[in-house]
Amino acid sequence: MAKRKIERYLTSQFEEHMARHSLETEQKYRVRGFDAVRKKLVRLGARKKSHGYERNELFDIDRMLQRQGRKLRLRRHGEEKKAVLTLKGPRLGGNHKKRMEVETRVDYEPAKRILELLNFRVCETYSKIRQEYKLDGCVVCLDHVPHCGWFVEIEGPRGRIVSLARRLGLKETDREDRSYRKLIKEQLLARAA
Numbered sequence: 001m002a003k004r005k006i007e008r009y010l011t012s013q014f015e016e017h018m019a020r021h022s023l024e025t026e027q028k029y030r031v032r033g034f035d036a037v038r039k040k041l042v043r044l045g046a047r048k049k050s051h052g053y054e055r056n057e058l059f060d061i062d063r064m065l066q067r068q069g070r071k072l073r074l075r076r077h078g079e080e081k082k083a084v085l086t087l088k089g090p091r092l093g094g095n096h097k098k099r100m101e102v103e104t105r106v107d108y109e110p111a112k113r114i115l116e117l118l119n120f121r122v123c124e125t126y127s128k129i130r131q132e133y134k135l136d137g138c139v140v141c142l143d144h145v146p147h148c149g150w151f152v153e154i155e156g157p158r159g160r161i162v163s164l165a166r167r168l169g170l171k172e173t174d175r176e177d178r179s180y181r182k183l184i185k186e187q188l189l190a191r192a193a
Contacts, residue, residue: 025157028151033150037168038142050130070087082108126181
């Protein structure tokens with residue numbers, strides 16, 4: 001009994017440490033298209049990191065992670081053999097979307113097989129076209145989600161997100177707080193009705 005208490009305590013301490021030191025802070029904005037934002041990014045000196053089709057697979061075991069507010073995602077760009085495995089914690093309070101995020105580059109096929117051998121199953125998938133830029137210590141993504149629209153997502157320190165959004169001409173009224181998954185689900189329901 002004491003051993004389990006110690007394990008739970010150590011696990012909670014580790015999770016608190018990870019939550020403090022592996023935080024993702026981001027804000028998404030809905031836009032009509034990318035031309036104006038892309039021109040401003042180039043004019044401001046942004047570096048393009050990547051571009052292309054992106055497929056996201058969410059894994060879970062009988063909704064265990066979902067009940068905990070966590071997400072386990074395997075993200076693959078195009079037909080690359082490499083992917084990114086990400087564990088996200090529950091959303092934290094605040095003006096911008098903030099949550100623990102730990103990720104690592106992996107080989108897609110072996111990582112997916114390991115997850116399946118551990119009884120994780122793909123519970124959801126979604127795709128988008130993404131252009132990724134780096135500017136002022138932030139990652140700026142121009143995302144097109146089929147049937148949902150065009151979005152600019154800025155990830156970085158809170159103050160820089162606000163400043164960069166202003167410089168890119170994004171307004172508070174452009175903010176989109178729903179996840180891509182939620183937007184896709186809402187769109188599918190609307191099309192089915």
